[in-house]
Amino acid sequence: MTEPVVERIPVAFSGPGAGTAPLTWGQKAILQDMRATGWPHNNSGAHPVPEGATVEDLAHRLGVLMSRFPVLRMRLATDADGRPCQVICASGEIDLEVATFADDVDPRAPIDYGNTLWREWLMTPLAPHTPWLLRMAVMRHRDAAVYMVLAVNSVVADGTGTLLFMSDLGIGELAGRKVDGDAIGTLELARREQTPQARRVSERAMRYWAGHLRSLPPKTFGEPRYPGRLGERFWHGRFNSPAAYLAVLAIAERTRTDTSRVLLAVIAIAIGRATGIDPLTTNVIVSNRFRPGFAEVIGPLGQDSVLTLDLGGTVDDVVARTRQAAMVAWLHGYYDPDQLDELTARLDAERGHPARITCRYNDRRLTTRPPSEEVAQGAAVTPEMIRAKLGETFLVWDGTVDHLPEQAFINVENHPETVYLQLVWDMAVFTTEQVETLLRGVEEVAIEAAFNPAAPTRVTPGQVSG
Incomplete structure (x- = not known):
């Protein structure tokens, strides 16, 4: 298969919900699994591009996604006492990776490439490739976006959570579903888990x-x-x-x-x-x-x-x-x-x-x-x-x-x-x-x-x- 030309398009974002809090219980649990297995625990998949979407459209959607959901802007850190914590950033920049194929290659080539890529991303740590816990790529052929790959680390979202935010991209089993914008965020959840009621x-x-x-x-x-x-x-x-x-x-x-x-x-x-x-x-x-x-x-x-x-x-x-x-x-x-x-x-x-x-x-x-x-x-x-x-x-x-x-x-x-x-x-x-x-x-x-x-x-x- 002819290899594509891969480039990165920087996508800026900014949104509400910035702050710092301890890790949630679910985040602690998945991090323990990562340490025990040595696996990165990414949710990764390949998807057809929503009908009519261009690379530029998908870059815009990625920016909106990062702006709307604070947890996608999360970084892991340690607090003043050396304990793990989560930090939600107010703004930043993420790359959309674009793999462009020559016009004369078989139309199946971008899809085969994407299917190979999502399996690779499933077991590849995200840190060497992006400062965020999310990674996205689009396959382009004959000037059209034809396929896309998304990976998100399980510290950010489990399988259901991933399907929920993917609905904003128009992909996945929940595509088109309206997600509750007032759902509890991970900062709020972590703080609730420190209360006497949660401790009980x-x-x-x-x-x-x-x-x-x-x-x-x-x-x-x-x-x-x-x-x-x-x-x-x-x-x-x-x-x-x-x-x-x-x-x-x-x-x-x-x-x-x-x-x-x-x-x-x-x-x-x-x-x-x-x-x-x-x-x-x-x-x-x-x-x-x-x-x-x-x-x-x-x-x-x-x-x-x-x-x-x-x-x-x-x-x-x-x-x-x-x-x-x-x-x-x-x-x-x-x-x-x-x-x-x-x-x-x-x-x-x-x-x-x-x-x-x-x-x-x-x-x-x-x-x-x-x-x-x-x-x-x-x-x-x-x-x-x-x-x-x-x-x-x-x-x-x-x-x-x-x-x-x-x-x-x-x-x-x-x-x-x-x-x-x-x-x-x-x-x-x-x-x-x-x-x-x-x-x-x-x-x-x-x-x-x-x-x-x-x-x-x-x-x-x-x-x-x-």
């Missing part, structure tokens, strides 16, 4: 966490058993099952439970079958946007919570336990991460050894989950429908990642009409066969219970499959 919320969460952390083993799935894999030990894979999706809908409809809780229960049972771990204690990533006034905050609002699931009895029993446990976990997923660090250190000292939850679950279905819940309310799934989809199931391994603090990290991805999982496993703890048994077990558990409320979990504590 965090204290309650710590009491909840203590109940789950006090009797933990050192690691969820034990110590490394396969020392030969201690080099490239963290393997990344993808699992896709439209059949499991239909089965989950059937279970959700019968049990009057949302699909997220059913999926969590089904995945936990599959883990129990493959590993013999019962009960299972796992971290779950909670979006605190359900809290009053938080729905349209442009900022990071995701934090870990914790729950423990007894995997005995029937699948429906576990779904019912998951529904209750998840509700409580979500209510205790908003807290000061510094307090959790202090609690963890104290409990480590009390038990005489460090102990960590090394299983993590994240339902990332921002736009596909609501339609799933609507369908589940009147799902008319049949065994024939499920069997017809079995041929579309796949499991692929995509290689290794450098490091992960968890032994198992399971993401439910935003793909319609399927259970699509992105996963990273510590292969110094699991065998390949065990992981593949576990993942195919997700489909098996769901199908077994789709039309049978008495389907047993078949989890035998201590018995490992694979």
Whole structure:
């Protein structure tokens, strides 16, 4: 592919909301994740340009965007006492990167370039390329803007927050939606989190966490058993099952439970079958946007919570336990991460050894989950429908990642009409066969219970499959 000519167009901006405040709890949480994983945690994507927009139009929109949303003008700093803080600037300048392709190149070339670029930006720290926590590029071909790439660091906004401000650019799943201009800003949120009322919320969460952390083993799935894999030990894979999706809908409809809780229960049972771990204690990533006034905050609002699931009895029993446990976990997923660090250190000292939850679950279905819940309310799934989809199931391994603090990290991805999982496993703890048994077990558990409320979990504590 012919390489484009890349230039930078400076875009000035200024807006209200300047000031300094401590980090919010969500910002602390994502920064902890960055330190633990070594990943930049960018939200990055490629998008068709809104119809009729030119490079000049997009430069103007970028300036308006930076002016309107104070958090996009944020820089991380330290205060007079050496503590991390956020600084919102009143004005500044950001570059719009423009990649111009020769007229005679294939029209697909700018799109292919943009798709490669967004994947690169996903894992590339922004700091060497821009003084801001946002980066934007436009692909130009035959004097027309044809494609664009945007990346924003998760300290600025989580997935939903990113979609909200992207609506001003006319891109993303929320394009055209009017965003609440009076939503809480990160400076105000950080100050609220210093109040006695907020501290009480965090204290309650710590009491909840203590109940789950006090009797933990050192690691969820034990110590490394396969020392030969201690080099490239963290393997990344993808699992896709439209059949499991239909089965989950059937279970959700019968049990009057949302699909997220059913999926969590089904995945936990599959883990129990493959590993013999019962009960299972796992971290779950909670979006605190359900809290009053938080729905349209442009900022990071995701934090870990914790729950423990007894995997005995029937699948429906576990779904019912998951529904209750998840509700409580979500209510205790908003807290000061510094307090959790202090609690963890104290409990480590009390038990005489460090102990960590090394299983993590994240339902990332921002736009596909609501339609799933609507369908589940009147799902008319049949065994024939499920069997017809079995041929579309796949499991692929995509290689290794450098490091992960968890032994198992399971993401439910935003793909319609399927259970699509992105996963990273510590292969110094699991065998390949065990992981593949576990993942195919997700489909098996769901199908077994789709039309049978008495389907047993078949989890035998201590018995490992694979």
